[in-house]
Amino acid sequence: MSDPKPPEAEEPQVAEVVTGERSRLSAVWIVPLVAIAIAGWLVWTTLAEKGPQITIRFRSAEGLEPGKSVVRYKAVEVGKVTSIQIAADLSHVLVHAELTRGAERLLAEDSRFWVVRPRIGAGGVSGLSTLLSGAYIEVDPGKGPPATEFEGLEEPPVVLSDEPGRQFVLVADALEGITRGSPLYYRDIEVGEVLGYKLAEDGRSVEIVTFVRAPFDRLVRADSRFWNTSGFEIGTGAGGFYFRMQSVQAMLTGGIAFGEGKGEAAEEGSRFPLYASYRAMRDSQLDDAREYLVYFDGSLRGLKPGAPVEFRGIEVGRVTDVRLVIDYETGDVRIPVRIAMLPERLAPLAVSGGEARPPADFAEKLIARGVRAQLKTANLLTGELVVDLDIHPDAPPAELRTENGVPVIPSVPSDLETITSSMAELLDKLSSLPLAELIA
Structure with a gap:
């Protein structure tokens, strides 16, 4: 009997391995990546909002503190001082500041x-608000190419760059009280300021820049004519005592005034002479006047340069020179009085048929009609004399002659001389009478 056939052994089943993509990013890395993204965003935001860095040179950093002192434009904060250091040559300090975004337009x-701090100057007291807030840096933007390094001003500018107006240069022999910030007046209205001054290249005058x-x-x-109004003027003249003062501020801090001219509008940067006083300016009008000579027989005590020349009470000129002239050959002593007629005063009188005639023809015509020069007392207290031009019908005929090219106006004795002469003639007649015989 044969053994039964054993059953076939069953092959073990092998599990099929299914492969798939495994996530390469662990949840552990999410937090660092988010932190990096936030940090990058913060860095980008900071850099995007960061303004320009500038450096300003000052002689001193008085009142400035890094991290506290700010930079302002029209009372708006546009930056902050970040650091202050001493320059390598020890002559100044370097103030580093960071401005806000968009402030590049201010940097030219x-x-x-x-630096804005409390100051006492010609215009008064300024910067008092910094007593509580502290000193700060003010900026006045320019119009040139961009820049990041600047030379700071030790004094605030008198006029800001956006102030409409024009600059003019005045030339004077000396400052005579004029300072930076001194006011300019027109008809007693303050219309400008003195920006600064410097000595001329030749060293003989001072150039004053005004606005x-x-x-x-x-x-x-x-x-136009400009004159110095610093202090006050006092003196005597044909009209008596005079006193002139522009204002208390001008007396203390200096000032300049000007009058309206009749020419074209002056261009910016035009140069004008600055006269020492109002009287000096008024006398300068004689530079364009017509000159004449007058000879008087009597005493000239009380007649001095600057005395008025009047025509029937209207001032038409001034005496410019009174001097003694001696002819050593003949021994004659003469005192020519040089006078100047103002063209604008003569023109209305010279109108004939709607046209103005030359002053020489005008004077010749008046002399033919009997116009003569005569000395008159203008002030009994001071004894000042004036030259009076008037028509004297009884005056002997005369013609307009010239002396070295200057017309000579004939003269007549003054009223005092006439009275004195009459009294002398009367006394001579009385002395010639036989009074003793008449009394007997």
Whole structure:
């Protein structure tokens, strides 16, 4: 009997391995990546909002503190001081500041920076608000090419760059009380300031830079005259004692005034002479006047340069020179009085048929009608004399002659001389009478 066949052994079943992509990013890395993204965003935001860095040179950093002192434009904060260091040559300090985004428009080559702190100057007291808030840097934007390094001003500018107006240069022999910030007046109205001054290249005069605000700058003409109003004027003249003062501020801090001319509007940067006083300016009008000579027989005590020349009470000129002339050959002593007639005063009198005639023809015509020069007392207290021109019908005929090219106006004795002469003649007649015989 045979053994039964064993059953076939069953093959073991092998599990099929299913492969799939396993996630390469673990949840553990999510937090660092988010942190990096946030940090990057913060860095980008900081860099995007960061403004320009600038450096300003000052002689001293008085009142400035890093991290506290700010930079302002029109009372708006546009930056902050980040650090302050001493320059390598020890002559100044370097103030580093960071401005806000968009402040690049304020940074030009000619932009001006200065420290605002309490100051006492010609214009009064300024910067009192910094007693509580602390000193800060003010900026006045320019219009030149961009820049990041600047030379700071030690004093605030008198006029900001956006102030409408024009600058003019005045030339004077000396400052005579004029300072930076001194006011400019027109008809007693303050219309500008003195920006600064410097010695001329030849060293013989002082150049004063002034600024006249709009719309008053249109009043400055090519023939305008400027004069110094510092202090006050006092003296005596044909009209008696005179006293002139522009204002208390001008007396204390200096000032300049000007009058309206009749020419074209002056261009910016035009140069004008600055006269020492109002009287000096008024006398300068004689530079364009017509000169005449007058000879008087009597005493000239009380007649001096600057005395008025009047025609029937209207001032038409001034005495410019009184001097003694001796002819050593003949021994004659003469005292020529040089006078100057103002053209604008003579023109209305010279009108004939609607046209103005030359002053020489005008004077010749008046002399033919009997116009003569005569000395008159203008002030009994001071004894000042004036030259009076008037028509004297009884005067002997005369013609207008010239002496070295200068017309000579004939004269007549003064009223005092006439009275004195009459009294002398009367006394001579009385002395010639036989009074003793008549009394007997």
